[in-house]
Amino acid sequence: MIEWAVVAASSALLVAWLALSPVADGADHLAYDALMRAQAGPADDAIVIIAIDDRSLEALGQWPWPRDLHARLIDRLTQASAGPVAYDVLFTEPSAQDDGLAGALSRNGKVSLPVVVDAPGLNGAAFREDAPAPVLAEAAAGTGHVNLTVDNDGAVRRLPLYLQSGDRTWPHLILPLAATRRAVPVPPAPRTDDTLYAGSSEAVVYRGPPGAFRTLSFIDVLNGETPAGFLKDRLTLVGATAPGLGDRYATPATPHGELRPGVEVQAALLQTLLDGGGPRSLSPGWVLALSLLPLSLLIAGFLVLRPAANMALGAGLIALTLFASAFAFLAGDLWFPPSAAVAGLVLAYPLWSWRRLAAASAYMQSEVEAFERDGVGLTGPARGGDVVARQVDALRAAVRQVRDLERFISDALRSLPDATVVADPHARIILSNDRAEALFGGRLQTDADLPLLFQSLGEPAWRRFLDPDGDPGEITTPDGRILKAAASVLTDAEGEPVGHIVRFADMTRFRAAERQRTEALQLLSHDMRAPQVSILTLLDGPAPGLDPATERRIADYARQTLDLAEGYVQLARAESQPYRSELLDLGQVAMDAADILWPQASKKGVRILTPDSEDEYLVQGDPALLRRLTTNLLDNALKYGPKDGAIRVSLSGAEENGRPVCVLSVIDQGPGLSEDAARRLFQAFGHGGADHRGAGLGLAFVRTVAERHGGTIRHQAGSPGATFILTLPRVMDAEDSPVS
Amino acid sequence: MKIAVLDDDPVQLEFISDVVEDAGYRATLFSRGQALISALRKDTFDMIIVDWNLPDRSGLEILTWARTNLKPAPPMLLVTSRAEDEDVVAGLDAGADDYLPKPLSKPVLAARINALIRRAYAQPVTPGIETYDDIAFHEAAGSVARSGETIALTAKEYALALLLFRNLHRALSRTYILETVWGNEPNLNSRSLDMHVSRVRNKLELRPEQGFRLTPIYSYGYRLERVAGAEAAVDA
Numbered sequence: 012m013i014e015w016a017v018v019a020a021s022s023a024l025l026v027a028w029l030a031l032s033p034v035a036d037g038a039d040h041l042a043y044d045a046l047m048r049a050q051a052g053p054a055d056d057a058i059v060i061i062a063i064d065d066r067s068l069e070a071l072g073q074w075p076w077p078r079d080l081h082a083r084l085i086d087r088l089t090q091a092s093a094g095p096v097a098y099d100v101l102f103t104e105p106s107a108q109d110d111g112l113a114g115a116l117s118r119n120g121k122v123s124l125p126v127v128v129d130a131p132g133l134n135g136a137a138f139r140e141d142a143p144a145p146v147l148a149e150a151a152a153g154t155g156h157v158n159l160t161v162d163n164d165g166a167v168r169r170l171p172l173y174l175q176s177g178d179r180t181w182p183h184l185i186l187p188l189a190a191t192r193r194a195v196p197v198p199p200a201p202r203t204d205d206t207l208y209a210g211s212s213e214a215v216v217y218r219g220p221p222g223a224f225r226t227l228s229f230i231d232v233l234n235g236e237t238p239a240g241f242l243k244d245r246l247t248l249v250g251a252t253a254p255g256l257g258d259r260y261a262t263p264a265t266p267h268g269e270l271r272p273g274v275e276v277q278a279a280l281l282q283t284l285l286d287g288g289g290p291r292s293l294s295p296g297w298v299l300a301l302s303l304l305p306l307s308l309l310i311a312g313f314l315v316l317r318p319a320a321n322m323a324l325g326a327g328l329i330a331l332t333l334f335a336s337a338f339a340f341l342a343g344d345l346w347f348p349p350s351a352a353v354a355g356l357v358l359a360y361p362l363w364s365w366r367r368l369a370a371a372s373a374y375m376q377s378e379v380e381a382f383e384r385d386g387v388g389l390t391g392p393a394r395g396g397d398v399v400a401r402q403v404d405a406l407r408a409a410v411r412q413v414r415d416l417e418r419f420i421s422d423a424l425r426s427l428p429d430a431t432v433v434a435d436p437h438a439r440i441i442l443s444n445d446r447a448e449a450l451f452g453g454r455l456q457t458d459a460d461l462p463l464l465f466q467s468l469g470e471p472a473w474r475r476f477l478d479p480d481g482d483p484g485e486i487t488t489p490d491g492r493i494l495k496a497a498a499s500v501l502t503d504a505e506g507e508p509v510g511h512i513v514r515f516a517d518m519t520r521f522r523a524a525e526r527q528r529t530e531a532l533q534l535l536s537h538d539m540r541a542p543q544v545s546i547l548t549l550l551d552g553p554a555p556g557l558d559p560a561t562e563r564r565i566a567d568y569a570r571q572t573l574d575l576a577e578g579y580v581q582l583a584r585a586e587s588q589p590y591r592s593e594l595l596d597l598g599q600v601a602m603d604a605a606d607i608l609w610p611q612a613s614k615k616g617v618r619i620l621t622p623d624s625e626d627e628y629l630v631q632g633d634p635a636l637l638r639r640l641t642t643n644l645l646d647n648a649l650k651y652g653p654k655d656g657a658i659r660v661s662l663s664g665a666e667e668n669g670r671p672v673c674v675l676s677v678i679d680q681g682p683g684l685s686e687d688a689a690r691r692l693f694q695a696f697g698h699g700g701a702d703h704r705g706a707g708l709g710l711a712f713v714r715t716v717a718e719r720h721g722g723t724i725r726h727q728a729g730s731p732g733a734t735f736i737l738t739l740p741r742v743m744d745a746e747d748s749p750v751s
Numbered sequence: 752m753k754i755a756v757l758d759d760d761p762v763q764l765e766f767i768s769d770v771v772e773d774a775g776y777r778a779t780l781f782s783r784g785q786a787l788i789s790a791l792r793k794d795t796f797d798m799i800i801v802d803w804n805l806p807d808r809s810g811l812e813i814l815t816w817a818r819t820n821l822k823p824a825p826p827m828l829l830v831t832s833r834a835e836d837e838d839v840v841a842g843l844d845a846g847a848d849d850y851l852p853k854p855l856s857k858p859v860l861a862a863r864i865n866a867l868i869r870r871a872y873a874q875p876v877t878p879g880i881e882t883y884d885d886i887a888f889h890e891a892a893g894s895v896a897r898s899g900e901t902i903a904l905t906a907k908e909y910a911l912a913l914l915l916f917r918n919l920h921r922a923l924s925r926t927y928i929l930e931t932v933w934g935n936e937p938n939l940n941s942r943s944l945d946m947h948v949s950r951v952r953n954k955l956e957l958r959p960e961q962g963f964r965l966t967p968i969y970s971y972g973y974r975l976e977r978v979a980g981a982e983a984a985v986d987a
Contacts, residue, residue, distance in 0.1 A: 537804055540832045540853075545762045547854040552766065573854075577834070584835075591970065594942050599949050602958075603967055609959035609978070623953070635836040635969040 014366045019310040022362060023303060026355035030302040031295055033163060038350035040164055044263035046340045051219040055282045059245040060226045060274055062252040067229035074256060078108040082115035084233050084249070085122060091242035095121040095191060097184045099157055099250035099274050105144040113150035124148065125157040125184050128174050130207035137205035138176055155184030159260060159276065160209060166261045170280050171209030173198045185277050188246040189284035214289030214346065215280050217262055221271045224278050226252070246281060250274025290344040301347055305332050306355040313363050325360045329353050368399065375402040382409040430515040434461050436508055450515060461511060468494065476513070485518060493518045528583070536580045543569045578708030581639060585715045590633040594742060597628040597673050601660050604641035608649060616655035619645060622662045628673040629742040632720045640716045641675070643709040644735050648679035652732070656680040664741060671741040680732045693724065752776040752868060757787045757813070758802040758830070763853070767800060767830070770860045784808030788816060796825055798868060803831035803842065811845040818846035826867035830855060836969030843971055849922050862977065866920035883916045884962055884977070886955065895955065902954050907932060912951045915965070915975040924972040948973060
């Protein structure tokens with residue numbers, strides 16, 4: 012944008028300078044002259060030039076001629092009833108024949124004589140006036156200036172209708188002739204200083220090359236060889252056309268550099284005035300404004316158009332400017348110099364292109380470097396060409412790698428095992444994979460957005476899935492599927508959100524399996540237990556027809572079945588269910604377990620010795636599971652230990668891998684375990700001894716629970732018996748202080 | 752005393768009925784939940800014993816219905832073959848005063864029924880000395896003696912021990928214990944309660960060998976039980 016402003020300002024300044032200074036005049040003159048040639052038309056019949064040409068000079072002798080010749084010519088004109096005469100011959104110095112000439116002038120009464128006003132004058136005067144000799148000026152109808160204004164290329168394009176200095180005003184020599192047909196411009200207001208001013212400048216319209224006007228040779232008119240009546244009422248100019256007399260000027264509409272006699276310039280001015288005036292020039296302000304207009308259009312175009320369109324716009328504006336200039340000149344008699352505007356257009360485009368190329372090149376360079384920093388290797392061969400071409404090659408290589416990477420990411424997205432969609436910050440879907448298409452079908456087509464997708468799943472508030480801490484739960488779709496949706500906000504390198512990514516995991520089968528598992532557990536925990544419970548209840552009462560031994564065996568089998576079901580349910584829950592977490596004293600847990608097993612222990616005469624230390628061994632865990640774990644360990648010891656023996660439970664603290672642990676040991680006096688048994692000990696459905704009373708699930712439960720609490724269980728063979736050692740992470744700093 | 756018994760298993764129904772009659776109460780038997788609810792609308796029972804799993808209505812529904820519609824609700828005992836800890840808590844939360852897992856044992860069932868009836872309809876305790884087997888609470892002195900030997904307890908430990916003994920065979924929720932012993936004291940937590948229970952248990956030697964068992968109930972609270980010699984023989 013800054014570049015744009017600089018280009019705009021600099022080209023505008025250039026245009027202004029060209030429009031207001033004469034620098035571009037040369038180009039403007041070319042256009043002007045071409046247009047002037049296009050205006051060539053017939054010369055006005057009413058104008059006649061009496062030429063002092065080579066033939067007249069040959070016949071009448073060297074210039075200057077005696078003034079009698081001029082007196083005779085004027086008399087001829089008088090006889091022929093010619094119209095007003097502009098006699099473009101200087102009679103500045105007095106001469107002996109002035110009286111005769113004055114007589115002829117008086118007789119005619121319509122002859123104007125020329126004055127030359129040169130600026131600056133001699134000796135510090137503002138101007139020098141070369142006026143006709145006073146006696147001639149007196150006799151003439153009037154005097155007029157014949158000053159020419161020569162442009163800096165030497166051509167005469169404009170002539171002042173009036174010269175002014177102080178309160179002096181000189182009208183142009185041909186004004187009286189023009190006044191015969193049209194009102195001529197009035198003189199401007201008098202000046203206040205002596206400087207010579209050219210006022211009411213009129214652009215001269217040249218009708219074709221020199222010689223267009225009707226021209227008679229001076230000698231022919233003098234000799235009366237002009238057809239009678241030819242000169243009657245014609246506007247007559249008398250002047251030199253012979254090349255030797257030097258009064259010749261470059262003008263527009265002289266195609267091959269020919270010079271035009273001064274008298275023809277005056278005649279052209281006369282015809283211009285008779286035709287109502289030449290093309291008017293625009294004021295500098297208008298020129299400036301109109302020159303800047305096409306430039307500003309182009310500069311504005313830079314902002315919105317592509318380079319090719321800019322090029323076309325520039326060319327179009329150049330053509331339009333030239334056309335408008337020509338149209339105004341030919342149809343509206345208005346002259347707008349187009350070169351400043353055209354130069355602005357021509358220069359602004361490359362200036363802008365250069366700046367854009369420089370910017371693009373710098374950008375490519377920085378992007379290539381950024382790619383290299385980001386580790387995108389630019390392995391493409393650096394081909395020849397200029398700097399920009401090499402940069403383009405490097406960038407192309409980088410872009411190709413990025414495109415490969417994008418395809419890789421896109422392929423990865425497509426291959427994701429869950430339905431996944433990617434949305435822009437306005438939640439409109441921009442990417443999706445096959446599974447998402449399978450899930451949503453046609454709803455992923457045009458204009459799909461996240462609210463729509465979620466609504467199609469029967470879920471109106473999709474944004475709650477964005478909360479990283481929230482648990483939005485699962486979506487049950489109208490067609491009975493269970494989906495787990497997870498959404499997250501995509502952010503760019505600056506952490507600004509650039510979109511959303513949403514994943515829909517199909518939990519239907521998983522949930523179905525889970526439901527089956529729950530139902531199986533339900534079956535085991537109640538439906539299978541209930542008949543066993545009834546068997547035991549029946550045997551508890553009077554059972555006629557059964558001997559006590561059979562009764563006890565049936566009860567044992569029923570109880571085993573119950574234990575098996577219980578062990579299985581406990582193991583399944585220990586493996587899959589979420590755990591509670593409470594602060595527990597392992598000593599109390601051991602005591603609870605011992606109390607639970609007291610009936611069985613006392614029946615077998617076994618004493619369970621629990622630690623009676625005052626020390627607390629705090630662990631973080633699920634109280635029910637840890638109690639059952641300990642119960643299982645004690646139960647195991649009770650089953651395999653001898654009658655009337657003892658089971659010792661000990662508690663101590665230790666460190667394991669630098670962390671404090673509680674160590675709970677259960678030491679029995681049983682037969683001990685073989686290596687093989689020890690290995691299979693903690694597997695489900697294996698068990699350690701020859702006694703098949705247990706189903707072997709108890710220790711698998713112990714291992715599962717210990718590991719899920721971050722602890723371990725291991726077996727140690729004792730000299731007699733076996734020792735099971737449980738370690739659990741110890742909580743040293745209980746924040747809760749006891750209540751007094 | 753009239754006790755309503757609901758179980759869809761005729762064997763269980765007869766067993767419970769026997770225990771109720773043996774304890775000296777009158778049993779009215781139901782095998783369908785809806786039938787019990789209809790009876791409760793018209794009749795008054797002094798206690799309700801319900802099974803959890805029934806063909807028509809869940810035992811929990813009946814507990815909830817009774818808590819909502821009977822004022823005052825009679826003591827209610829839930830018997831169930833669902834022995835999971837979560838199930839126990841769900842039953843107590845639904846409004847049961849106590850629960851018993853199946854298979855039922857005669858002395859335990861009888862002890863629970865008696866405990867619930869006694870607590871609901873007992874006369875106010877006479878001030879002075881309360882005795883539970885060899886344990887004597889001296890209310891005036893705020894002290895406890897076991898087999899004549901005085902055991903030093905703090906005021907809170909004394910109150911806790913007395914509360915447990917006065918509610919023998921009854922499940923007490925943590926909230927109930929905290930409110931009764933500590934009132935509405937703030938910054939008191941579960942862990943503090945556990946430590947007090949642990950100290951009372953150690954000081955009074957509430958172990959089965961000594962005739963009493965203190966059982967924690969999963970995430971619910973505690974129950975103190977008297978261990979009868981007969982129970983050990985049957986339950987093994």
